[in-house]
Amino acid sequence: MPRHTDHDGRRRLIADAVCRLADERGLEGVTLRDVASCAGVSMGAVQRCFRTKEEMLVFALAHVGERLTGRVRDRPAPPTGRSARAALGHTLTEVSLSAEEHRAEARVWLAFVARAAVNPALAEVVRGAYSELRGLLARLIDEAAQPPCRRPEREADALLALADGLTVHVLLGRLSSEAASEILDDRLSSLCPPGAPPA
Known part of the structure; x- marks a missing residue:
């Protein structure tokens, strides 16, 4: 052992x-x-x-993906009275990797994603990570959306794509972390309008 x-x-x-x-x-x-x-x-x-080097890269990519999904999956239980919308916002912020403390991880993740586009072994790991994140987001959307979302999985896909795009723009210096957060918040407000009863 x-x-x-x-x-x-x-x-x-x-x-x-x-x-x-x-x-x-x-x-x-x-x-x-x-x-x-x-x-x-x-x-x-x-x-x-x-x-092989490829085996090493596949393991390293899975290691990065596990850290990300682990932070989202193992997030602390929301305080009493915290809405499902707030939990969804926290999760999406983690997924977007736009916060300063996650900037290095974002660069590494995107480097792997770019390589995965031409490497089937890496692509399989990336798809698995996205699949787990999609499931987590879909469950939160199902809890939080007002009115209820008829296709939470489709919305989860849209949010993942938005988070990835914002990560790229923040890394390139086109958007600040604050601007990215505001865009995410706007999207969440369309799902859970202000004044809607908490989920």
Whole structure:
């Protein structure tokens, strides 16, 4: 058991190194040698954990996706009286990765998404992460929308696409984090108009 735990820990350590390098120079700048150096392990250790560079990238992408979906899925229970709309807003803010503290994660996620467009193994991981987020958002929309949303899954897809687009514009400096938050809030207000009874 300790050996297995150590192996898993080393794989996550290497995944974190991949993400740091991807943030600094993009995925094209990620080499096995640099990953080993960044993680503080030998090349042999990297090769024992991952048979190929693609396997390493797939694991690192899943690691990023798990952090994001985990933050959304494991969010604290809303305080008494907090509306489903507020919970939906919090979730969507997390998904958009536009906050300053998530800027590095946003750069890494988008680098992986761009690579996934031409890499089926990475695309499968991205689709899985989006599928889980879609389910979470659809459930919140079903609770929060006033009047009730007839197609919460379709609305969840629209919100995911909006969040992704806002992330790109914030990273490029075209929009500020504050402007992105206001756009998300406007969209949520169309789902849950001010003055509507809380869900």
